[in-house]
């Protein structure tokens with residue numbers, strides 16, 4: 001079982017060296033199961049059914065290919081905006097794989113893999129990117145702001161860390177109702193500087209709510225590097241101040257992420273209260289399709305993390321267990337690419353939302369003011385002709 005900072009609180013050592021050896025950008029305090037050669041430590045290796053291992057691998061590849069498709073659609077000018085999660089597939093999959101369908105998920109905007117693992121419709125996710133009539137939110141949300149109430153996947157919202165307090169509220173409700181459902185929430189390293197993060201963890205610690213806080217430390221908040229974000233050496237150490245266990249894991253080692261999450265999930269489910277998991281990785285893509293990371297990122301650090309691709313590492317592990325091979329890899333890629341192509345074709349064909357959808361779902365019954373505004377807009381449409389989608393550029 002991974003030990004938390006209750007038992008151990010090592011700070012990160014400076015990892016660079018001037019000996020001519022390749023510089024390591026990996027903190028030494030991280031919980032790891034796969035070593036540098038991608039071999040699992042037999043003492044720590046979690047017991048995971050073969051079907052689950054393969055489902056996890058599939059989800060990581062599916063997430064990567066979904067992200068690639070999202071970026072490509074944006075570059076082709078077919079959608080306005082995209083936020084990729086390149087390099088963060090192990091964090092999303094390793095945590096999602098530990099949850100029950102009754103559990104609540106409050107994601108950030110960089111967790112498409114959590115939606116996919118949970119079974120969200122890929123067509124519906126693409127419809128959100130187009131903001132068309134097939135989108136759950138009928139085009140009233142930003143792209144990548146997915147929302148699946150039936151899967152207990154709370155709507156993504158852009159203001160950083162707002163989901164943290166929402167998750168604590170949901171898990172407090174579950175504690176009061178004695179349902180054994182837990183709530184998991186994701187935020188970034190930048191998110192830990194937000195008031196909502198502090199408020200959420202204060203309440204969770206004091207009320208011992210069944211919440212798991214996943215902090216994806218991808219070392220940047222847009223262009224702001226971690227050392228300018230906080231004076232803390234380890235984000236996992238923030239847990240101490242709120243009276244909960246915290247653990248820092250190698251976010252590119254899906255087995256380590258899974259083990260830390262299993263431990264947190266068990267604690268929450270059995271009434272032991274919340275846990276903070278800091279999953280350390282590097283954001284391998286741009287912040288969003290509007291960003292150019294080459295203007296600010298440390299290229300040596302980038303190259304280092306490129307050599308630690310979580311998908312390659314997991315595939316090496318699965319190959320060593322005789323569960324995977326190159327033929328299966330090829331088949332998986334073509335199957336997923338076909339699935340994505342079909343989903344894109346379906347989603348792109350959907351009509352734009354009806355203009356009256358601007359006024360629906362606000363209240364159970366439209367107020368006088370909404371009715372008046374709706375009538376005005378319809379009159380305008382009569383005069384000018386049907387409104388069309390003219391959003392070619394996205395400002396963010």
Ligand SMILES: Cc1ncc(C[n+]2csc(CCOP(=O)(O)OP(=O)(O)O)c2C)c(N)n1
Nearest residue numbers: 110158159160188189190191218220221222
């Ligand atoms: C409250 C708030 N402040 C600022 C922003 C602008 N903003 C959008 S993303 C972002 C960076 C967040 O970084 P991090 O939490 O590390 O998550 P990451 O993008 O790395 O996944 C900022 C500052 C915002 N959306 N909300």
Ligand SMILES: [Mg+2]
Nearest residue numbers: 188189220221
């Ligand atoms: Mg970040």
